[in-house]
Amino acid sequence: MRWLSFVVVLALLVVGGHATSASATPMQSGPPPTVTGENGVVYPTDPEGRALLLRGWEYSDDSCGSTSFSGAAEKFRQMAALGYNAVRVPFNWECMEPTFGEYDEAYLSAFARVFRAAEDAHLMVTPDLNDHFPTWVLDRAGRQPGTSSVEFGSTAIGSADLGPSVLGKHGDLEFLAAWGLVYDNPEVRGRVLDLWAMFAGRFHDEPSLFGYDLFNEPLFDPLAQGASVIDPLAAEADELTPLYQDLTDRIRAVDTTHWVLVEPFWAGVGSLAQPTRLGEIRDPQRKIAYAPHIYDLSMESGGDYEPASGFVQRYWDAVVRYPKQHGLPLLIWEWGTRDPKSPNAGRYVDEVTAGIDAHAAGSMAFVWCTGLSGWCNLGDDGLPGAAMASTVSAYPQRIAGVPIALSTSGVGTRLSYRPGGDQPTLVIVPKAAYPGGYEVDLAGATYTVTPKGTFDVVGISADPGSATVEVTVRPK
Template sequence: MLVGSLLLGAVSTPAVAAGADTGPPQPPRLTDDRGRVLTLRGWNIEDKKHRGEQALSAITERHFRDLRDQGFNFARLLVFWDDLEPRRSHYSTDYLKKIERILDWARRYRVHVLIDAHQDVFGPAFGHRGIPAWATRTDGLPFEPRPDDWFSEYFEPAVQRAFTHLYTDADLQRAQARMWRVLAARFADHPAVIGYDLINEPMGEIRAGEELPTAARRIEAEQLTPMYNRLADAIRSVDDDNWIFFEPTPIVGEGVPTGLGRIDDPKSVYAPHFYNSAMEAGDDYDPAAGWIEAYEAAVTDYPARYGVPVVVGEWGPLNNALPNMGRFYRDALASLNRYSSGWASYVWCYGGGYCAVDEKGRFRTNKEQTAAPYAPAVVGEPTAEEHTPETGAYRLEYRAGHGITEVRVPPRPGGWQVRVAGPAGTATPVLPSDRTAVARVHARPGATVTVVVTPRNRR
């Protein structure tokens, strides 16, 4: 989550079908080991409250069952270095077992999991979670807690210096690489794991007189890029298959293109976050302010240039019921689905605040828009893809390869009608209303196929 005093607005952007002439080159799509084009739709899953023996206890099998039941196929799972390695070189086998139990639930419900090495304001040395206290070096610089604006704590001198040491001290570099080798070696072969998010919302030290966008691009170019390449090498020493996700600083959310360089790994994914600081501070969405347009331009430049897919790792406002938030969700989803291979909204929990659903599992206001038809796996090359929120209709066009394409729908009163055009067909032209369902489409390789899914009237 990004909360702070930076201000920027938002803009409505019309839905554009994938494959349409949208100007600059678009990022490539995420694929699996069978060559299928993947789309990930889901939520973050976390337990920031508990640690030690109670770590991860707030995450239950219900989380994954409910994700599946609403049509989602993706979870970004927050894990914490301070729980994994509470003392230097002493890794918690209990914590690894708890992660494995969660991954087993995900496998049961066919949810892909991204393991996220999460930090907020560096870690427990500053009252948060992430990098262990033993790996926190401040050179005695001051830190003042700001509980009413926790994101501003990133700009405290002690926190900024701690990031500098993490990036530049050789022994901390080795410790961070060892931590990732432990995680990747343990979970490389787990069928639920799709990849590793190397560090959540990394920040760094701002020089005197340096503007924030300039500092962010310097930190990304000079510190994050070499760190990501080091960590990618560490992971590849034990895992050749899963994707490596890497983030810019959160400043990209202000429409600032990243300064990251090339990550020298063939299975890497650019994973920015999508937050507007004014909205995080309590403002309503302003459709005329230009934020979504600026953000999309900023986050597509890097992956198009370096040829890496995009999966947005976090997004979603705190105050989701303000008057313009229905418009925000429509505009945001149209934008996200235009250029990304997927996203994880923040956060799947049962209650208020950022939670996706209430205590009874019902979507909170406007968040039901995240549950819509999509194609989790396309065999071939998608050439157009469009969802129309006003009618609920979904349309996919693709050039077929060898295998079965999947289109998934959430529960909806009346169910769904599936129509297939071209030398193709499905055994399920009608999908049920009471549960998430998948239409599997067989097609002649090389053919152009169109699949249209529309809601049926309730009877």
């Protein structure tokens, strides 16, 4: 049954069609929240108006209660030591609201330590609502009271071990039925809206907060309302889009500053390289970012990447359509290798990171844990290992001007941009990536180096009258 339901989901997700754009987004007064590069990439801006690039990892803790996220400070220090500037942290709905209408204050207080630790480590945090449904949602979805299944996605009943099926909870019809309630059941939908309004109201003043990732890998109910089949692409436009709009409106009632991140349906874009059918999300602050994931199906199922499949190139061809149509930053907010030691993992990492450089303003690798297998991508030394070792490289964190082109390959980082403003461009150079030292070549600018212990910050100032700045950081 698990595979049958998943086949239905995947088959439906391959159907064609395009969503229509909604009315124009109201303009915002003051400095623009984004800058568009000559490469077509839309970047968020920092308070000085520089193009902001985000590089980071996901840190996960599925435990509930007051001890959750207790490892955040140590993990964030490790990330920061390599020059990363961002972290994605899921929180679980079942931990947050184990009883209908009652939030767990111990869990909320535990999540506050995420912001404290991130602030200390100078990381920007994206909290993310994970689809670990509370038991009261699963009961409404048809589960018999008192029973449990690892497929439901509930931490309390063992979602960390989903068994041999790569589909896990995504192949369970009652889990999908719970997603249907998120869209169609007034009580469940209302609780999702209230949860995000509460969360944003509580944490919107946190200095380390970047934005809100509204749902981790949202899904739909293929048998909603008794239908024998439902078009997921229509559901993405007709159900997910208005829910995102309602959530954005609720968040904006308490927070007009931070970004709102939206993801497409699970598998459609990230695993099948299909264009999303999301419609426009209107935001008077113009701070909506598109945050899809990318996972090769062969690697997800435990195999190796097959370069001949052309998956990564098809993914980039499909994924850029939505952010280009709506003028949004593209953030690849989850990607990684299931086994970075597999023969073709290095090829996969190179293809993905080249696409991130060319098309995206940020990326989050999955996941920050030791083992070099089972999605853990750190070696025993606590550094990204095997194929993922190449992700530790110099990168421009803030670009003062209009970006033209960027490449952060293992042989060297190259950046070109048209300078603007009075602030320097900042390039982060982690020393772990250059054990023999590095050198900086410039055209049209001068630079200074500020040591930060385990990494250097290279500050680049354009020469007077320089129309273009060219920067190269490479091993000596």
